[in-house]
Amino acid sequence: MQRTNLVVLAVDDDMINLKLLKSMLMKSGHVKEVVEAKNGSDAIGVLKGRDDVDLILLDIIMPIMNGIEMLKVVRADDNLRQVPIIVLTTDETKKSEALESGANGFIMKPIRHDDLLSKIATVIV
Template sequence: MNWNNLGDCKLLIADDDAFNRQLIVALLARVPNIKVIEASDGLEALKILKQNNIDMILLDYHMPRMNGEELLKKMKSVAELSKIPVTIITTDESEMRHLYTLGANNFILKPFDFKELRLCIYKHLQKIEGNHNICRV
């Protein structure tokens, strides 16, 4: 993988589990050109999305205050946010079809493997795959 081809990217991780956020931040720490921003719930993520030019969001489905589905709906209703690719992080495959119809682009199933997660992020940012991907990691 040649991450240098990506240019500068901002990736938002919205997950109420601090350990999961730390794992993803550590995983991407050595990747050049990617700035990772963290949010602990959907409301915080929405605020960050409105204040930053985010290139991709990794969005946990189950969060307090505003869950992943609610945030996805809000994003798709705001023109500036509607084009940001959204990858849902979940343990629940049963929600996939519904969330695709709401505009989710990818799914990463927990527990995830670090190499597979990096590959999924890379492929998504490179737009190598189609609009809807399930990253079975």
């Protein structure tokens, strides 16, 4: 991973998953800040209010607005569509739908530290 001081938006309705992601990312030494959101709707609000998000880690199965719906909204927005999105899920069947909807990568849960960092390295240049 070349870039440092990344701002990562982690979107998951499970607080334990968010804390785990934040811990892994902050330990990597490449991440300056992890912004948390509980669902796609909250995440869109964060993205509209900030222009410094370098990467989105997105759970698929969430209330209010799920990950696939959020992907479609982000990819349809001229100001946001360039932000890399890695989808995180326990549901392997969602992989092709996520990638077709504009995801840059896919990680199966439970997330392992090395998998997360290597996947981030492939989408952040």
